[in-house]
Structures are given as C-alpha cells and as structure tokens.
Amino acid sequence: MVGASVAYRLAEAGAAVTVLERDLPGGGTSATSFSWTNSNNKPPRTYHDLNVAGMRAHAALRAEFGDIPWWHGGGSLEWEFDEPERRAQRERVERLRAWGYAAEWITPAQLREIEPDVSLDAVRDAPIAYFPDEGWLDPVVFAHAMLAAAALHGARIQTGVRVTNLVLEAGRIAGVDTAGRGRVTADIVVNCAGRWANEAVQATELHIPLAPTIGFLVFTPPVPGRLRRVVRAPQCHLRPDGAGRLMLHRDETDEGLPRDIRPDPRSPEALDLVRRAAQILPGIAGVLPEAVRIGFRPYPADGYSAVGPIPGVSGYYIVVTHSGVTLAPFLGRAVAEELIGGRDTPELAPFRPSRFFKSAG
Numbered sequence: 001m002v003g004a005s006v007a008y009r010l011a012e013a014g015a016a017v018t019v020l021e022r023d024l025p026g027g028g029t030s031a032t033s034f035s036w037t038n039s040n041n042k043p044p045r046t047y048h049d050l051n052v053a054g055m056r057a058h059a060a061l062r063a064e065f066g067d068i069p070w071w072h073g074g075g076s077l078e079w080e081f082d083e084p085e086r087r088a089q090r091e092r093v094e095r096l097r098a099w100g101y102a103a104e105w106i107t108p109a110q111l112r113e114i115e116p117d118v119s120l121d122a123v124r125d126a127p128i129a130y131f132p133d134e135g136w137l138d139p140v141v142f143a144h145a146m147l148a149a150a151a152l153h154g155a156r157i158q159t160g161v162r163v164t165n166l167v168l169e170a171g172r173i174a175g176v177d178t179a180g181r182g183r184v185t186a187d188i189v190v191n192c193a194g195r196w197a198n199e200a201v202q203a204t205e206l207h208i209p210l211a212p213t214i215g216f217l218v219f220t221p222p223v224p225g226r227l228r229r230v231v232r233a234p235q236c237h238l239r240p241d242g243a244g245r246l247m248l249h250r251d252e253t254d255e256g257l258p259r260d261i262r263p264d265p266r267s268p269e270a271l272d273l274v275r276r277a278a279q280i281l282p283g284i285a286g287v288l289p290e291a292v293r294i295g296f297r298p299y300p301a302d303g304y305s306a307v308g309p310i311p312g313v314s315g316y317y318i319v320v321t322h323s324g325v326t327l328a329p330f331l332g333r334a335v336a337e338e339l340i341g342g343r344d345t346p347e348l349a350p351f352r353p354s355r356f357f358k359s360a361g
C-alpha cells in the first residue's frame with residue numbers, strides 16, 4: 001500500500017518512477033492486515049494527528065478518483081467487560097473528543113439499528129462506543145488502483161523483481177541491484193519494502209531497527225449476514241471482508257504464537273476465533289474457518305513510523321511503518337512534496353529515521 005501510494009504521488013508530481021516489486025502488488029503485509037482505518041488509540045498527540053491525516057487523505061481520494069471501492073466507511077464499534085478496560089475506554093473516549101475526534105456512546109437500540117445481526121447478549125451491560133469516522137479497507141485493491149494511476153503518469157511497474165542491494169557510490173545511493181534484472185540506476189531510491197526493508201540493504205549501518213509482531217487472522221467462508229462495520233469486542237475483533245466473508249482477530253491469540261506457526265484453518269486458535277465471533281453474530285454458529293493468514297506488523301523498534309532520509313547518505317529515503325493502511329495516502333503525498341517539492345512535512349518531524357542514528361548526528 002505504502003509503496004504504491006508513494007509511486008503514484010511521485011509520478012503525478014512529474015518524477016520518472018520505476019516500481020520494483022518482488023512479488024505482485026499486495027504480496028506483502030498489506031495483504032495480511034486487519035486494515036482498520038483509525039486513530040483510535042495512537043498516542044502521543046503527534047502520532048494521533050498523523051493517523052488522522054491518513055484517515056482524511058483516504059476520504060479525500062473520493063474527490064479525486066470518484067469511486068473508491070477499496071474504502072468502507074461507517075465507523076467502528078467497541079465494548080469492554082472488565083472495569084479496568086472500561087475505565088481505560090472512558091478515558092480514551094474523553095481524550096479523543098478533546099482532540100476533536102468523533103467518538104460517541106450509543107445505546108443498545110442504536111446498535112441494533114445499525115448492526116442488526118449483532119447479539120445484544122454479547123454486549124451484556126457494556127457501554128457501547130462508536131467511532132463514526134473510522135472504517136476498513138481492501139489494501140490490495142487500493143494498491144492496484146494507485147499503481148494504475150501511477151502508470152497513467154508514466155511510472156514503470158516491474159513485478160517479480162527482487163532488490164538485492166543498494167548501489168552506494170561516494171556517500172550517495174545511485175540505484176539498486178536486483179536478482180536477475182541487473183542494476184537499476186536512480187537519483188533517489190525510496191525503500192517501501194515494509195518489514196523486509198533491511199533485507200534489500202547489505203550495509204547494516206543503513207538498517208533501521210525493526211521489531212515486527214505476529215498477527216493471526218482468521219477468515220470465514222461467505223456467510224449470510226449484514227455486518228458492515230469493524231467490531232472490537234472482548235470476544236474478538238471482526239469485520240466484513242467482502243462477498244460475505246468475515247475477518248477475525250484477537251490480540252490475546254497473537255500473544256505467544258510461535259513465529260513459524262503454519263496457517264491452519266483447523267487449528268485450535270482458528271476454531272476458537274470463529275466460536276467467539278459466533279457469540280457476537282449468532283447467525284454464523286457452526287461455520288468453520290476457511291483460511292488463516294499470518295502477518296507481521298512492520299514496527300520500527302519504538303513502534304512509530306520511520307519516514308525520511310537516513311543520515312550519512314544522500315539519494316535514499318525510507319517509508320516503513322505500522323498503521324500503513326491508515327497512513328498510506330497521506331504518506332504518498334508527503335513523500336512527493338518532500339522529494340519533488342522540497343517542502344518538509346511538519347507532521348513527519350517526530351518520525352524521522354534519524355532518531356535511530358543518534359551517533360551519526
């Protein structure tokens with residue numbers, strides 16, 4: 001998602017862009033993402049604002065593209081059972097409101113009206129929080145649309161081309177080496193390889209510290225139902241995933257999973273998630289998981305985005321981040337404005353990769 005968005009905005013701004021993608025667009029983490037567009041719990045304020053800018057940039061694409069079939073608005077719903085979590089939720093809702101973010105409490109009757117399939121038994125006596133400006137996204141559809149738009153501006157999209165190293169000449173990155181396609185020269189290399197960002201770079205002094213975390217996603221087959229929104233409940237998190245399928249996730253399931261776990265739809269974890277989802281949507285009782293996908297969140301080591309040049313070399317810029325689904329359209333524009341327009345993006349000031357390279361100044 002991130003590379004496709006960056007490519008589009010650079011090409012639109014007049015750069016001669018070549019996209020080198022090892023696989024197909026969507027071959028990376030963007031295809032194994034819960035893809036909830038939000039700034040729901042992203043302190044501090046600077047990171048919250050960055051994610052809000054991402055949400056706004058998604059909405060703004062409608063004016064530009066007309067149809068944005070990859071984006072699904074309608075908000076998200078959330079409730080908690082235990083008092084410590086409820087207290088944290090109340091405090092978060094208050095903080096979000098104070099920051100001008102749409103956050104409301106709705107009644108069970110209102111929940112029934114907007115999501116009639118959700119069982120009120122699954123909510124018990126919990127207060128229900130509603131975040132109307134949030135949504136979810138089809139990342140691969142978005143990536144394809146951005147690359148198609150980039151191609152209209154002359155970008156060359158080369159798939160099945162793996163970058164093996166940066167070409168470093170006298171302190172300047174002059175291009176990349178690839179497996180099988182030789183050397184590609186460039187004035188500027190923008191590394192958008194997500195959690196693989198360091199693998200394309202042999203000079204370890206140019207690596208950024210990454211701390212990816214595992215995410216376990218379960219998919220149902222198409223099921224009869226009307227769910228439209230992201231639901232985050234103590235039982236599990238769920239959202240529609242197109243054609244009647246549901247995507248399920250639970251933070252507690254991720255915790256402690258081995259990194260080499262095989263994605264097995266008959267695994268106890270997958271069966272447990274569908275059982276939990278059926279408590280929220282009784283209409284899916286008895287449904288078996290159709291697929292499991294394992295993703296790794298591309299967190300830079302401190303959890304925040306890393307967007308900008310790497311100290312000590314010129315001609316090189318990285319864009320590696322968690323929440324990349326939310327942030328991609330904003331980052332695309334920002335990177336193009338920085339690299340082509342020569343304007344710094346104030347929102348990115350706290351998120352420069354240079355924070356990881358203190359000794360390099």
Ligand SMILES: Cc1cc2nc3c(=O)[nH]c(=O)nc-3n(C[C@H](O)[C@H](O)[C@H](O)COP(=O)(O)OP(=O)(O)OC[C@H]3O[C@@H](n4cnc5c(N)ncnc54)[C@H](O)[C@@H]3O)c2cc1C
Pocket residue numbers: 001002003004020021022023024025026027028029030031032033034035036037038161162163164192193194195196197199200214215216217294295296297298319320321322323324325326327
């Ligand atoms: C379980 C899970 C849940 C998540 N939930 C959310 C969420 O709710 N909301 C949200 O905003 N974010 C969420 N995220 C994070 C979000 O998915 C990522 O931040 C985002 O997908 C990163 O996009 P990207 O384009 O940077 O990386 P990727 O999608 O990984 O793209 C990198 C691309 O680079 C290519 N590549 C890699 N190495 C090379 C190479 N050497 N040469 C050429 N090409 C290469 C890959 O094939 C890939 O296509 C979640 C992530 C996970 C795993």
